Amino acid sequence: MTAALAPWLIRHIRAALAKSQRRLFTQMSWGLLAVWVALIFSGLAMSAPALFWWVGRLWFPAGEISAALSLVHFWTAWIAVAGLILHLGIRHWKTDQK
DSSP: OHHHHHHHHHHHHHHHHHHOOOHHHHHHHHHHHHHHHHHHHHHHHHTHHHHHHHTTOOOOOOHHHHHHHHHHHHHHHHHHHHHHHHHHHHHTOOOOOO
16 A cells, blocks of 8 residues: 555655645644654564565564564554544545535
8 A cells, every 4th residue: 555655645745745834734744754654664674574584584573673563563553544534634625614
């Protein structure tokens, strides 16, 4: 999913953050982006043992590292989804106000 959305996201970030006029919204957007980066990198790091196995090596990180990556990945996933819904609600989903 990340690979499919990456080209759109890069264009969206360049265009939207450059034109943002609301400071709090801009800060929230940068924070949301940082959470998504942490989510993606923690997921990639947790997949490293499988990648090593595919190339013929058996390697596992220390238990503390695995636990920390799992914790980061779990909580950033919740924050990323909540932040994305908040972002979409503030910026993209508008109700008709008459």
